[in-house]
Amino acid sequence: MLVLQRWSSARGPVARGVYCALRAFEGGSGPPNPRVILDGNPWTPAGALSSTGISFPRLSRSFAAAGTQGVPYDQLAVGVPKESFEGERRVALTPAGVAALKKAGFKEVLVESGAGAAANFSDADYEAAGAVMGSTGDAFGRDIVLKIRPPHEASEVPLLQQGARLISFLHPAQNKGLVDALAQKRVSALAMDCIPRTISRAQTFDALSSMANIAGYRAVIEAANHFGRFFTGQITAAGRVPPAKMLVIGGGVAGLSAIGTAKNMGAVVRVFDTRAAVAEQAKSLGAEFLTVNIEESGEGGGGYAKEMSKEFIEAEMKLFAEQAKDVDIIITTALIPGKRAPVLIKNHMVESMKPGSVTVDLAAEQGGNVETTVPGKVVQAGGVTCIGYTDLPSRLPTQSSTLFSNNISKFLLSMGPFTGHKGQFCIDHADEARLRRTGDAGGQAAGGRGVADLPAREDSMRVLAAMFNSMLGSQQQESEEEGSV
Ligand SMILES: NC(=O)c1ccc[n+]([C@@H]2O[C@H](COP(=O)([O-])OP(=O)(O)OC[C@H]3O[C@@H](n4cnc5c(N)ncnc54)[C@H](O)[C@@H]3O)[C@@H](O)[C@H]2O)c1
Structure with a gap:
């Protein structure tokens, strides 16, 4: 998985590290791509970059003071635009996915009118599941935007809010211009194509395999x-x-x-x-x-x-x-x-x-x-x-939309603080000790020998995997604790 967040952290601009990492993989195709940039924005803890472009995050003051907290779901609107790529018939979220997000407590799920038509999901189906229908601009203008294809750099990125969250396929190594454009808008982008395949608990989110x-x-x-x-x-x-x-x-x-x-x-x-x-x-x-x-x-x-x-x-x-x-x-x-x-x-x-x-x-x-x-x-x-x-x-648009919707909605719902309040969204890097502890094992699981000839990538993959382990491990721990009550 790739989390891209780029703008100034307390330690100054982070862009240089991002682009170093990017250059190392320029021209590459296929799965995991290595960039994690963390910042001090209210949704994530502050980050710091090492010479490889990646390092373990440090807590932002606000997170440290408040414990690990995110933004409550009931303050967040999710947008689902119609896919604009010519001939694309899939949609990122089905009515069942809308119902899952609404049940979890999201304030609003806004779906672009006609977004599901080619996959046989009507506007009426979406409304019955709790969605609000709207325009392209409405869908791109929500706090969290869910898509299948990467957003179009010229026509769609400008519609995203400053600092919005985007979850979609990104293929960042092939889409450098897009990555730059997203970075300029301070968008945090989570690339569905970078989810490590071999971390078994993350397989639920593995849309590439779907x-x-x-x-x-x-x-x-x-x-x-x-x-x-x-x-x-x-x-x-x-x-x-x-x-x-x-x-x-x-x-x-x-x-x-x-x-x-x-x-x-x-x-x-x-x-x-x-x-x-x-x-x-x-x-x-x-x-x-x-x-x-x-x-x-x-x-x-x-x-x-x-x-x-x-x-x-x-x-x-x-x-x-x-x-x-x-x-x-x-x-x-x-x-x-x-x-x-x-x-x-x-x-x-x-x-x-x-x-x-x-x-x-x-x-x-x-x-x-x-x-x-x-x-x-x-x-x-x-x-x-x-x-x-x-x-x-x-x-096979109905089938692929259904599986993608399951992958992306479960991925979205998997993020958040795992101590304290439930029903909040954040990318939780708070437990530095856990990150460090899980780093090595995660690295092997995510890339191991296969990435050993790409040192920066291996390093990055280790952090990515550690983030997964951290998120998912915390979740598991929490459910185990719940089970023992
Ligand atoms: N056309 C489409 O619409 C579409 C949609 C989805 C995926 N794909 C493509 O399908 C392909 C397979 O995807 P996947 O997820 O199954 O990938 P994968 O990595 O799971 O499978 C690829 C397999 O090819 C094998 N392989 C590599 N080099 C080989 C060689 N020289 N001889 C024989 N086997 C070799 C690998 O060991 C691996 O088992 C990819 O290229 C992917 O981009 C295409």
């Missing part, structure tokens, strides 16, 4: 839509129909979802991944796990992969060249955080596939795993259909 799961499912549906045969084998009076054969490259969240979906539809599924841990998971879903004759671990830590040696990539591509001639469908999901997607299926391999075959490249947005992919488009390469959609979750 969306990858949907993308994997939808990839199979898209493949089926363009494939001219059944997936399942059948013996009919008119003759025997062989099952479709599918190769899934990359068995992470999206890949496993694709495997499960294709198996349920009756296809024969083969899987390849550089991480050995995937073998058992794939087999448990009924897929065959393919291997190469080179021993090299692909585990990068944090649930993500590392870049493989040239020899390994060559060996796996030799395997894919053989498979391409045999399978009907190839779904690729290979991702290495912070890198361009590896090109694993070359033009000649696509050309060697049978007419009517289909490729679906989930890594299209990161450059693509398949050489013939055109991001956002479906193209024909000889007799093969190559799908490069970059908006697969949005193509």
Whole structure:
């Protein structure tokens, strides 16, 4: 998770540290990105920056004096704008999410009129759940703004209040201009794409995994839509129909979802991944796990992969060249955080596939795993259909909005002081001892070896993870205390 807060702290401007950290990851893509800037604003304790751009926070005087307190929910309005990105059908908060926030005591949840229409949530549904409907400006002008896509720098950031809170996907490494614009408006932004995947208690908030799961499912549906045969084998009076054969490259969240979906539809599924841990998971879903004759671990830590040696990539591509001639469908999901997607299926391999075959490249947005992919488009390469959609979750808008809404509303409700009053919002860094104590364990959980070659990132991830542990640990402790009463 990333918490970005930038403006002057008691120790002077903090921007330099932010941008140092940013530069270290410029051009990177994918998950966790390292910037935590804390300030002395009434919603958070004062922060301080170390030379790496990050350090543990110190308490602001107001927090220290008052104990850890936030802003009571009943003084806060939440805004949910309609997503403005062309073709985007999702909405950040469903009527059920509105009801959850209202039940928790938020003063107001204002939803932009028509925000949920493309995901089949009407204004009437929202009003019945307790929302107030309003304009774009109204939604962006609330204290806390919930979105899916990052706000548009030129047209949407100016609508945010000075010092507002924004929770959305941000992809900060790719959106430096946006980060600067948010910083200038003193917006505290929590990036849903930076929530560490391997902290199990934070998985409830992991919207990237929610969306990858949907993308994997939808990839199979898209493949089926363009494939001219059944997936399942059948013996009919008119003759025997062989099952479709599918190769899934990359068995992470999206890949496993694709495997499960294709198996349920009756296809024969083969899987390849550089991480050995995937073998058992794939087999448990009924897929065959393919291997190469080179021993090299692909585990990068944090649930993500590392870049493989040239020899390994060559060996796996030799395997894919053989498979391409045999399978009907190839779904690729290979991702290495912070890198361009590896090109694993070359033009000649696509050309060697049978007419009517289909490729679906989930890594299209990161450059693509398949050489013939055109991001956002479906193209024909000889007799093969190559799908490069970059908006697969949005193509299942009701489902993806529902899961995103659960992720973001639970995330919002998880923040707050964990001692004293409930029903308050703040990003609680008050327990410095806890932060220090949980730092190391958190660092391993969030990044471990996978980020060891990026020292600043590892450092930052440790703090991010510690914040999570602090927030969630406090919560757990509180519920345990409650349970013992
Ligand atoms: N197109 C869309 O609409 C859409 C939506 C959501 C996610 N995605 C994309 O789907 C992809 C997968 O997302 P995820 O959350 O499942 O990621 P993930 O990190 O969980 O899975 C990626 C998998 O690829 C494997 N891998 C890496 N390099 C490999 C290689 N050389 N050979 C074989 N396997 C390799 C990794 O070990 C990992 O298991 C990402 O590129 C993500 O951006 C696309």
